[in-house]
Amino acid sequence: MGPHHPSTHGVFRMDVKLDGETVVDLQPVFGYLHRNHEKLAEDMSYLASMPFTDRLDYFNSMSNNWAYALAAEKLVEIEIPERAEYLRVIMAELTRLVNHVSLVGFFINDLGALGTPLLYAFREREKILDLFEQASGARMMCNYFRFGGLRNDVPEGWLDRAREVVDRFPDFLDEYEKLLCENEIILSRTQGVGCLSRDLAISAGITGPMLRASGVNYDIRKVDKYGIYDRFQFRVPYSDGDVGDCYDRFRVRMLEMRESIGILKQALDGIGDGPVLGDAPKVFKPKPAEVYGRVEAPKGELGFYLIADGTPKPYRYRVRPPSLINLTVLRDMCLGQKVADAVIILGSIDIVLGEVDR
Amino acid sequence: MSELSHEPVLQPFPDAEWDEAAGAIIAPLGQALALAEWLRDDDAFLLDYCSNVTGVDYLEREVKEKVTKEDGAVETVTRTEPSRMDVVYHLYSMQKQTGPLVLKQRTNREKPEVESLTPVWRSCELQEREVFDLFGVNFMGHPDQRRILMWDEFEGHPMRKDYTEPFDYEWEPTPHDEILDKHQRGKVIV
Numbered sequence: 016m017g018p019h020h021p022s023t024h025g026v027f028r029m030d031v032k033l034d035g036e037t038v039v040d041l042q043p044v045f046g047y048l049h050r051n052h053e054k055l056a057e058d059m060s061y062l063a064s065m066p067f068t069d070r071l072d073y074f075n076s077m078s079n080n081w082a083y084a085l086a087a088e089k090l091v092e093i094e095i096p097e098r099a100e101y102l103r104v105i106m107a108e109l110t111r112l113v114n115h116v117s118l119v120g121f122f123i124n125d126l127g128a129l130g131t132p133l134l135y136a137f138r139e140r141e142k143i144l145d146l147f148e149q150a151s152g153a154r155m156m157c158n159y160f161r162f163g164g165l166r167n168d169v170p171e172g173w174l175d176r177a178r179e180v181v182d183r184f185p186d187f188l189d190e191y192e193k194l195l196c197e198n199e200i201i202l203s204r205t206q207g208v209g210c211l212s213r214d215l216a217i218s219a220g221i222t223g224p225m226l227r228a229s230g231v232n233y234d235i236r237k238v239d240k241y242g243i244y245d246r247f248q249f250r251v252p253y254s255d256g257d258v259g260d261c262y263d264r265f266r267v268r269m270l271e272m273r274e275s276i277g278i279l280k281q282a283l284d285g286i287g288d289g290p291v292l293g294d295a296p297k298v299f300k301p302k303p304a305e306v307y308g309r310v311e312a313p314k315g316e317l318g319f320y321l322i323a324d325g326t327p328k329p330y331r332y333r334v335r336p337p338s339l340i341n342l343t344v345l346r347d348m349c350l351g352q353k354v355a356d357a358v359i360i361l362g363s364i365d366i367v368l369g370e371v372d373r
Numbered sequence: 374m375s376e377l378s379h380e381p382v383l384q385p386f387p388d389a390e391w392d393e394a395a396g397a398i399i400a401p402l403g404q405a406l407a408l409a410e411w412l413r414d415d416d417a418f419l420l421d422y423c424s425n426v427t428g429v430d431y432l433e434r435e436v437k438e439k440v441t442k443e444d445g446a447v448e449t450v451t452r453t454e455p456s457r458m459d460v461v462y463h464l465y466s467m468q469k470q471t472g473p474l475v476l477k478q479r480t481n482r483e484k485p486e487v488e489s490l491t492p493v494w495r496s497c498e499l500q501e502r503e504v505f506d507l508f509g510v511n512f513m514g515h516p517d518q519r520r521i522l523m524w525d526e527f528e529g530h531p532m533r534k535d536y537t538e539p540f541d542y543e544w545e546p547t548p549h550d551e552i553l554d555k556h557q558r559g560k561v562i563v
Contacts, residue, residue, distance in 0.1 A: 049523070221496075320427060
């Protein structure tokens with residue numbers, strides 16, 4: 016199946032062995048989008064890799080930028096101004112909304128409701144992408160974060176426009192939930208499909224909403240408390256059972272969107288004035304050290320492992336891709352299911368090939 | 374998140390080294406699998422989540438160090454650091470919400486071989502395949518070691534520091550040096 020297939024979410028191939036309609040064996044094949052990002056970064060300065068991080072998970076460029084900025088800021092001592100921290104959180108949570116809403120749209124698309132919920136979701140996504148364009152100049156490849164803060168401040172009236180979007184979002188979520196969450200077809204096609212037990216999820220290194228749907232309360236925003244996340248009150252939705260099927264993942268993402276809106280409201284209330292870029296050194300030449308910085312990207316744990324050797328270029332630059340590692344259990348979840356279910360399971364894992372292949 | 378101390382590891386595994394500069398435990402040869410199982414099962418650590426597995430390639434290089442001699446004079450000493458290949462594991466505990474603990478396996482560059490930790494943490498499966506594909510490290514005991522990002526017939530290990538790209542007719546019509554050498558040996562990938 017694939018690599019060119021409307022349901023494979025990018026150039027992704029699944030070699031599926033079937034017995035009638037039941038999946039007997041499944042091997043994922045990828046690498047079609049491998050752009051040797053890690054080797055390129057060894058030849059470029061630290062800041063020059065920032066636009067490349069946008070292209071890793073191309074739906075959530077702000078989160079990727081933040082993960083890289085976090086890792087690089089651990090190598091040098093930079094103080095990040097308050098306003099920049101608040102704006103970072105606002106951008107990250109808006110990205111989470113964008114990702115979850117598009118994912119739910121694509122997921123329903125895979126189930127067969129061709130287009131309608133997806134375009135409703137995209138209608139909301141467009142509003143948030145407009146906000147990103149006003150702030151950073153680009154809809155998707157924002158390249159907005161810098162070491163020590165952000166590239167530029169948001170324009171006049173941006174915060175009010177953001178507040179408008181955030182205030183209207185719950186109505187859209189209510190509409191979505193009313194249409195989808197009690198829909199018979201969705202319930203019968205996603206419950207019991209693609210079950211992932213708790214122990215397998217932890218051992219396989221699954222992170223993000225997929226892990227929380229399997230019953231583990233692990234959110235890096237609460238564990239590491241990076242940025243200023245410890246100032247916000249928010250809950251982490253996770254499943255209390257051990258089933259971890261597609262329906263659980265769908266519901267966790269819907270609930271996470273509501274929590275994100277709560278965080279956004281608190282951040283928009285609390286943001287103050289000030290500079291957005293701290294005193295970064297002119298030439299970013301950190302002392303020899305090794306760091307691993309990670310964030311809770313909408314897809315899971317996005318981490319950057321940097322080895323600095325005293326030169327302006329990193330010695331080793333490694334991206335820990337959540338999409339790739341979440342694919343470890345694809346085969347386990349799909350065995351014994353039907354072909355059509357394999358498509359839904361892949362949709363619920365939420366992969367982006369830019370991240371899987373780098 | 375709290376940083377973990379490496380001291381308790383040295384009691385059951387006295388051969389393990391602690392690399393201060395990198396903040397990592399270097400697994401003793403042949404005991405990496407046992408050490409990994411112990412880290413996962415011991416009550417003090419319970420490191421049940423292996424977050425990141427990657428390889429790092431070090432060619433032979435000269436390192437300049439400042440050494441203070443007995444009479445107080447500071448001298449710059451050059452020594453040759455031998456080449457090696459590292460496989461780095463970042464370990465966290467989801468139960469105790471602690472971490473990270475960095476574990477490294479060291480091997481040589483000529484014939485790199487380490488123990489696969491996939492039996493301990495399933496998340497190593499795809500990541501070790503990537504290290505095999507891009508660095509050429511052989512993981513003993515890996516259930517399915519084959520190329521993951523490059524295509525199956527590809528030759529060479531691209532992330533190594535001494536990797537030269539294959540020859541491409543359209544871009545470089547007159548090969549020379551290593552590329553000509555590779556071309557003449559019939560190992561052209563266009």
